[in-house]
Amino acid sequence: MEFADVVRRRRMVRDYDPDRPVPAEVRERLLEHAIRAPSAGFSQGWAFLVLESPEERDRFWAATTDGGAPDRWLTRMRRAPLLIVPLSNKSAYLDRYAEPDKGWTDRDEARWSVPYWDVDAGMAALLILLTAVDEGLGACFFGIPGDRGTAFRAAFGIPGEFRPVGCLSIGYAGAEDPRSPSLRRGRRGVEEVVHRGTW
Template identity: 50%
Template sequence: MEFQDVVRRRRMVRRFTDEPVSDESVRRIMRNAMRGPSAGYSQGQAFLVLRGEEVARFHELITLLTLPTVRSAPVVVIPFAVKDAYLDRYAEDDKGWTDRSEDHWPVPFWYVDTGMAVLLALQTAVDEGLGAVYFGLAAADFDKVRAEFGVPADHEPIGAIAIGHDADAPISAEASPRTRKRRPFDEVVRFGRW
């Protein structure tokens, strides 16, 4: 699929068939997610891929209720931001911030970079002919998810991605993409000056 087609076709899918997702597709999605940028090549992202009964356990744990149709996705990926990887990397000699202070970071790149990795996963799902939706998790669920799946304490989940074969109906007339227009290019993008 051409890149522009991937970009145009990417949308949040909220209904999935019961068809399994191939291991090859899951691995390609995750390999591409790992290609996201990271400040100083800190590589402070990690991913937990859940399938089968693990997906059911995950949905039983979380506070925010997802749609039953989203819960039917055969794969859930939990992306984690690892702040310590950034603080450690920038305390190395070639970066020079020996105190590991978060004050050096006016923007928390561990979240930004993990978000970019999520977008790469979403785009790769489209390229694989799959559907995916990113959804948030409640902060109260972070420790439950870590404990249930043995995730290190310094790994912070930034949400979850449900992946499967798209069974969504066409976008309804009431859906946001139909009721809200995309902002005009000239309203969003400025060249040289605001």
């Protein structure tokens, strides 16, 4: 598929065919492309939790939801045969920029104008989304509720220095995949968001 087509076709898919698993070789391409994302100082302070078995996925949903009856969104999302959780590691960046070639002598977080550890993990997630389109898959990036973070980390034994930046559900699109009502807003055009030379 041409790259322009991949970008144009990329959208968030919220329903999956539960009977079509993601082939292992495709899963590995998703991950291999993710680690090609840029990272500040080539810190590569990311990790990816891959959940494929029904038990792993059920444990994810149990840890990240309130346990009540699932609504329509959750019912459809739970059909995804593959979940990938990108995690960021701030310490990897603070350590990297305290190395001699970077010129800082300490790990002072105040020097960072934005949390590049999260930005870079987000770029890796975007490469997974684009690769999914290229492979004929659907995918959706969604957040893990802040109040469920501790339960999620405990459920999977995630070390303290890693923080989830969201989750990607991945699979073949299902029959009940509705268009998001948010799309009614329309996509903002280049002329609305680009400022050339000055604001």
